[in-house]
Amino acid sequence: MMVFRLGWRNIWRNKRRTGVILTAVIIGVWSMIFLGALMRGISDQMVRNRIAALVGHIQIHHQGYRNDPVIENRITQPEVVIDALHMIPGHYRWAPRIRVNAIISNARHSGGAVLLGIEPELEATISFIGQAVVRGRYLKPEDPIGIIVGEALLEKFETKLGNKLVLMSQDANGEVASRAWRIIGVFRAELKHIEKQFVFVTLSSAQKMLKVDNNLSEVAIVLPSHEMAENAADELKSHLPYQNFEILTWRELLPLVTAVLNMYDIFILIWFLVVFIAMGFGLVNTILMAVFERIREFGLLRAMGMKPRLIIAEVLAESLFILIIGIITGNIAGFLTILAISPTGIDLSVFAAGIEFVGMARIIFPVIHIKDILVADITVIVLGLLISLYPAARASGISPVEAMAHT
Amino acid sequence: MDFKLAWRNIWRNPRRSILTMAAIAFATLLLVFMLSWQLGSYETMINTSVKIQTGHLQVQAKEYREKREIRKVISNPEAIGAIIQQMDTVAAYTYRAEAFSLVSSKDRTYGTLIVGIDPVKEARVSTIESIICHGEYLKPQDTDKALLGNLLASNLNVNSGDELVILGHGKDGSVAATVVQVKGFFRSGQDDFDRSIIYIPLPYFQQIYAMGNSANAVVVMCRSLDAVAGVKKAITTKLKQYDNLAVLDWKELTPGLIQMIKMDLIVGFIFYLILIVVVAFSILNTFLMTIFERTREFGVMMAMGIRPKRLTRLLLMESLGLTSLGIISGTVFGILFTWYFQVHGILIPGVEELASEFGLPERMHPELSLVSISVGSGIVLIITFLTALYPALKVRRLKPVEALTAA
Numbered sequence: 001m002m003v004f005r006l007g008w009r010n011i012w013r014n015k016r017r018t019g020v021i022l023t024a025v026i027i028g029v030w031s032m033i034f035l036g037a038l039m040r041g042i043s044d045q046m047v048r049n050r051i052a053a054l055v056g057h058i059q060i061h062h063q064g065y066r067n068d069p070v071i072e073n074r075i076t077q078p079e080v081v082i083d084a085l086h087m088i089p090g091h092y093r094w095a096p097r098i099r100v101n102a103i104i105s106n107a108r109h110s111g112g113a114v115l116l117g118i119e120p121e122l123e124a125t126i127s128f129i130g131q132a133v134v135r136g137r138y139l140k141p142e143d144p145i146g147i148i149v150g151e152a153l154l155e156k157f158e159t160k161l162g163n164k165l166v167l168m169s170q171d172a173n174g175e176v177a178s179r180a181w182r183i184i185g186v187f188r189a190e191l192k193h194i195e196k197q198f199v200f201v202t203l204s205s206a207q208k209m210l211k212v213d214n215n216l217s218e219v220a221i222v223l224p225s226h227e228m229a230e231n232a233a234d235e236l237k238s239h240l241p242y243q244n245f246e247i248l249t250w251r252e253l254l255p256l257v258t259a260v261l262n263m264y265d266i267f268i269l270i271w272f273l274v275v276f277i278a279m280g281f282g283l284v285n286t287i288l289m290a291v292f293e294r295i296r297e298f299g300l301l302r303a304m305g306m307k308p309r310l311i312i313a314e315v316l317a318e319s320l321f322i323l324i325i326g327i328i329t330g331n332i333a334g335f336l337t338i339l340a341i342s343p344t345g346i347d348l349s350v351f352a353a354g355i356e357f358v359g360m361a362r363i364i365f366p367v368i369h370i371k372d373i374l375v376a377d378i379t380v381i382v383l384g385l386l387i388s389l390y391p392a393a394r395a396s397g398i399s400p401v402e403a404m405a406h407t
Numbered sequence: 408m409d410f411k412l413a414w415r416n417i418w419r420n421p422r423r424s425i426l427t428m429a430a431i432a433f434a435t436l437l438l439v440f441m442l443s444w445q446l447g448s449y450e451t452m453i454n455t456s457v458k459i460q461t462g463h464l465q466v467q468a469k470e471y472r473e474k475r476e477i478r479k480v481i482s483n484p485e486a487i488g489a490i491i492q493q494m495d496t497v498a499a500y501t502y503r504a505e506a507f508s509l510v511s512s513k514d515r516t517y518g519t520l521i522v523g524i525d526p527v528k529e530a531r532v533s534t535i536e537s538i539i540c541h542g543e544y545l546k547p548q549d550t551d552k553a554l555l556g557n558l559l560a561s562n563l564n565v566n567s568g569d570e571l572v573i574l575g576h577g578k579d580g581s582v583a584a585t586v587v588q589v590k591g592f593f594r595s596g597q598d599d600f601d602r603s604i605i606y607i608p609l610p611y612f613q614q615i616y617a618m619g620n621s622a623n624a625v626v627v628m629c630r631s632l633d634a635v636a637g638v639k640k641a642i643t644t645k646l647k648q649y650d651n652l653a654v655l656d657w658k659e660l661t662p663g664l665i666q667m668i669k670m671d672l673i674v675g676f677i678f679y680l681i682l683i684v685v686v687a688f689s690i691l692n693t694f695l696m697t698i699f700e701r702t703r704e705f706g707v708m709m710a711m712g713i714r715p716k717r718l719t720r721l722l723l724m725e726s727l728g729l730t731s732l733g734i735i736s737g738t739v740f741g742i743l744f745t746w747y748f749q750v751h752g753i754l755i756p757g758v759e760e761l762a763s764e765f766g767l768p769e770r771m772h773p774e775l776s777l778v779s780i781s782v783g784s785g786i787v788l789i790i791t792f793l794t795a796l797y798p799a800l801k802v803r804r805l806k807p808v809e810a811l812t813a814a
Contacts, residue, residue: 017692024688031681068562070515103509103518109476110576111507112518112603156474168509170516176509271678274437278682281430282689285423289696354666 003310007317010290021279021286022326025380028279029330032376034337036268037366038346043264045361047226049190050257051250052128054116054198056095056220057229059253060236061246065217066253071100071172074215075245081219084239088232092223095122098206099217102169104199109157114198115167117206126222129187129200136161136185143202147181150195151188161186167199172211179209192356226250256359268372272379280387287319287391298395299403308396315395319388320381327377338366409717413724416697417732427693428733431791434686435737436744438679438783440773443745445675447774449668453632453657458534459595461660462501462626463635466491466642469653471623472660477506478578480621481652487625490645496634501528502622504612506583508575510605512563519559521573521605523612523622532628535593535606542567542591550611552590556601560592567591571605577617585615683787687794694726694798705802706810715803722802726795730788738784745773 011018051057060081065073075081078096085094098117103110120139124130129148130138139146147165154160164180171177181201189195207214223232229249236247251258291298298311345363348355355362417424457463466487468479481487484502491500504523509516526545530536536544540557553571555563565571567589577583587607595601613619629638635656643654658665698705705718752770773779 016695020688020691020695024685024691027681027688028685031685035678035681068564070562072514101517103507105576110518168516174514176511176516274682275685277433278430278685279689281426281433281686282692285426285430285689286692288422288426289692293700348670351666351670353662354664354668354670357663357667 003314003317006314008321010294010314011318011321014290017286017289018322021282021322022329024279024282025322025326026330026333028275029327029376029380030333030337032272032275032380033331033334033373034366035271036372036376037334037338037368038364039264039268040369040372041365041367042360043261044367045365046260046359047250047254047257049361050254050359051222051226053189053191053194054127054129054220055250055253056126057223057226057250058221058233058236059248060219060221060240061217061248063244063246066246066248069099069101069217071098071170071210071212071217072174074172074212074217075219076215078214078216078219081216081240081245084236085219085221087235087239088221088223089235090224090228092221092232093122093125094219094221095119095126096203096216097123097218097220098203098210098212100169100210102167102199104153104157105166105168106157106159106164111153111156111196113153113167113196115169115206116198116200117203118200119203123200126220128189132187132189133185134188136183138185139200139202141202142204143184144205145180145182146184146201148185148187148200149183150198151186152192152195153199154183154186156196159183165199167209169210171209172215177209177211190361191359269375272376276379276383280383283319283322283384284387284390286322287315287388288394290318291315291391291395294395295398295403295406297403298398299400299406302398302403303400311396312389312392315392316385316388319385319392323381323384327380331373331377335368338368341366409721409724413721413728416721416725417728423693423696424729427690427729428736430686430689431730431733431787432737432740434683435734435784435787436741437682438787439738439741439775439780440745440748441675441679442779442783443749443773443775444771445671446776446779447749447772449671450632450774451772452664452668455595455597456661456664457628457632457657459538459597459600460533461657462532463629463632463657464627464639464642465655465660466625466627466646467623467653467655469651472653472655475505475507477504477576477616477618477623478580480504480578480618480623481625482619482621484622484625485620487646487649487652491625491627491642494638494641496630496638497627498630499528499531499628501525501532501626502609502624503529503626504609504616504618504621504623506575506577506612506616508573508583510563511572511574512565512569515563517559517562519555519603519605521575521607521612523609523616523618524606525609529606532626534595538593538595539591540594542589544591545606545608547608549590549608551585551587552608553587554591554593554606555589556604557592557594558598558602559605560589562602565589573605573615575616577615578619578621579617581617583616679783679786683790686787687790690791691794691797693729694795697725698722698798698802702805702810705805706807706812709805709807710811715805718802718805719799722799723795726799727792730791730795733791734784734787737787738780741783742775742780745775745779748773749775 062073062075096119100115102113102115104113120141133148139148161183163183165183166178166180168176168178223229233247233249301311342365345365347363349362466481468481471479488500491497502525506521507518508521510519526547545552545554569589570586571589573585573587575583629635639654639656646652708718749772752772754770
């Protein structure tokens with residue numbers, strides 16, 4: 001106990017010096033917490049956006065659809081799949097889809113797009129499209145010729161609400177099916193390429209156009225949280241004949257996002273280490289200074305019979321106090337910064353095309369991951385004490401004679 | 408004399424000086440490495456994008472970039488080519504025409520971009536000839552032959568020698584239809600590109616799509632990236648009489664890329680700045696201590712008639728000597744460290760797919776340059792100098808008598 005009291009008093013003997021090194025630790029810890037939360041915000045939002053952009057947490061397809069997304073690779077027994085969904089433990093939402101590549105054209109333009117046949121009410125519970133229609137209206141279950149397109153596609157095709165678009169795609173017999181639709185709604189999405197890429201019609205009208213009865217291209221499932229996907233997918237795999245179906249989680253469907261998440265994990269850890277090293281030099285130097293100033297004192301303590309072990313403990317206690325104060329203040333400062341930014345987020349619209357390029361959200365909201373904060377704080381404390389062993393060992397090695405000779 | 412004094416003062420406490428230098432060297436090393444990494448990967452990304460897709464510059468009809476309509480053409484591309492050819496900073500140029508069309512194999516139909524290229528000229532501008540992974544590149548006398556991306560080939564389920572039916576709209580709105588034979592596949596590594604492009608010879612393209620002699624773009628490669636701005640200006644002036652044409656550089660052709668680079672740079676600088684501030688506080692104690700433990704010494708010097716100005720200069724020289732040693736060793740080690748990875752490359756596990764999405768090779772190579780070396784060490788120098796300024800100015804307020812009596 002005594003070493004703690006001694007350590008506490010010692011660090012306040014030179015307030016300026018302690019203040020300076022505390023500032024270094026506080027800024028370091030603050031940057032770990034705050035920038036860590038920002039990076040998590042970017043990656044979390046990316047995952048959420050991508051999942052809401054028609055991916056979901058799990059997708060079930062006919063075997064081979066993923067590599068070759070054509071109508072031939074369709075689920076011919078949807079009832080089997082829908083029955084198996086009950087095996088998912090806990091709450092889930094799902095929607096059936098037809099999803100094929102198609103060519104859109106009107107009198108002046110033509111281009112490629114993905115045609116989605118959806119069950120309007122079910123779809124609205126799992127993807128962004130339910131809330132994304134900004135003009136016109138969302139699909140009704142029985143809409144026979146209505147189509148919803150993105151704002152960007154509308155501009156590209158120089159057309160407007162109420163006009164016609166012709167879609168062409170390969171049907172079940174391998175023939176080119178072609179059909180006209182009327183634009184009844186316009187949607188907006190976080191990313192421009194989603195507005196250009198996807199068009200929505202009702203499931204029944206898509207099935208009719210492609211001549212596939214009640215068959216589906218995919219069944220998408222959304223779970224309460226994206227961590228539950230692996231579990232639920234395993235459950236589905238054990239109940240569906242795997243040679244007929246491919247059951248993929250978002251990690252497999254979005255390898256790119258998974259890679260980004262891995263990269264952020266690595267990057268956050270590297271950042272913690274780098275910042276720690278930067279303040280580590282200062283910490284060791286400051287404690288060393290404090291030790292060498294007090295050579296006579298340490299000599300005296302030794303002469304009076306204090307064990308070297310206790311001297312080590314005393315020096316470590318000084319470092320521990322600095323680290324703890326720094327960490328607590330740094331954490332508070334980090335949380336306050338996050339709190340201050342949270343309501344508005346950081347708006348990156350200036351780089352609109354750039355964030356589109358990397359698939360980021362336009363506004364970044366910091367997200368606190370408890371794990372990151374623990375890792376940051378523990379790294380600083382453990383490594384901080386570890387490097388303080390050096391000055392501590394120096395202090396304990398001072399012999400009374402050497403100390404008395406020191407002026 | 409002052410210089411010698413400063414030098415000796417640095418080595419009065421070698422341990423402290425070395426720790427301080429190590430902190431500065433660490434920051435410098437990291438900055439040299441990171442900047443080389445960032446700038447190196449930007450250059451790779453730009454070069455890949457430029458070489459596979461856009462070229463350094465394109466001359467297009469006005470509004471072609473936004474609307475991509477086949478009828479927005481350059482009616483006399485050869486005349487433009489002749490003008491461009493005369494410039495000595497231009498390395499190569501070629502003509503392209505593009506049309507979105509429906510492509511069917513025996514059992515599949517996809518919408519893709521058909522690009523008409525001049526086989527000989529194109530090979531000088533883009534890397535297309537070198538990324539053929541199956542079959543052969545186009546020959547000048549070829550007519551109804553096509554090259555397609557390997558992913559598109561597997562989607563269409565075709566092999567070389569197979570036939571493809573192309574169906575689209577010509578420049579005049581007429582139906583453009585033909586049958587071409589697959590001559591080879593290319594693989595750029597950029598999935599989007601490999602999934603959506605078919606190359607056919609330009610004369611044949613012009614014939615099918617009723618283009619006459621016109622083209623959609625004149626693509627220009629300059630001798631280096633730095634020459635682009637100059638060439639753009641020169642071409643713009645020379646083409647003044649064609650008021651329906653626009654000259655666009657790679658930044659305008661892929662706005663996402665340049666914005667992403669800018670954003671990445673800014674984010675990088677925020678991280679570096681925070682890091683250097685942590686380092687600055689880490690080393691501030693060293694600078695402060697050098698004056699506080701020498702108060703008496705300064706008192707004596709001032710009593711002997713040394714002016715405060717000279718003391719400040721002396722102290723600045725000391726700290727500048729200290730930081731320069733740190734920066735120089737940091738730069739040297741940074742160059743060696745970066746050089747090692749520049750030669751051997753860095754493999755980050757799990758991000759290969761991410762890298763290929765942005766046109767980066769699996770193994771990343773940082774690239775040392777004058778900029779990456781000097782900017783990092785420059786920033787460290789400025790901030791450490793500012794840090795040293797505070798104690799050096801503080802010494803001016805010392806009063807000889809008080810200083811002499813100081814403990």
